[in-house]
Structure formats: C-alpha cells, structure tokens
Amino acid sequence: MTTFDGFVYVAFTIRKDHISVNPKFQFFEIVEVLSSNHTEKLRIAGRFGAVLGIASSEEESEQTTYVLHIYDEENSFLVGENEIRATGRSAKRDDFYSGEVIRVTQAGELSTEQP
8 A cells, every 4th residue: 555645545356256147236326325224334325326346245144335435525335236226327437537647666666667
C-alpha cells in the first residue's frame, strides 16, 4: 500500500474463480444500502452507492460481497448481498476511473519506468 498526495493506492489481483458466475448486482450498478446492524454501524444505511468490486467465497453457502463507492464519501465499503437493493440505474466506468496509470516498484516506491 502506498500513499501519494494524500490518497492510498492498493494494488491487488482478483481471481476470476472467486467471482460469482451470476452475481445479483453488476459492476457500476447503483444500489441503495439497506438497514442492518453492519450498515448502521458504518453509517451508510439509506444511502446510495455504485458497485466497484464483487467477491465470492469458495464456499457455496457464503453470500457474495460487494465493494461500494458511497456517493459523497472518500472511502469504499464492503457489504453483503442482502444489505443492498437495486435501483435500476447504472454508472459508467469513466465516472470512477480516469484511465491514468501509475507504476510502483515492489517496495512501493513510485516508478518512472514506462510500460
């Protein structure tokens, strides 16, 4: 994990075998956060966000979890499938990602190498 200009950037790899084949919600889908002990504790119940990540457990019995960008928040939040509801709206990838790429070394330092 590295910090540049006050932002934290984390690089990770998503294994396709850990993403549900048929997730209930899709990337960039706008959802409403439902009230639960978890979402109330996070203070995001009743708010709207966009799905930026999808993860499933290797266990069939475990629900799919989602990373949500909550509008007007600096952080993203991990919630369960039963804690969000579809709105019928979607955002665009470009709303969240500029396409700009930065490279860092294995030590986490900013790299000036060109691809």
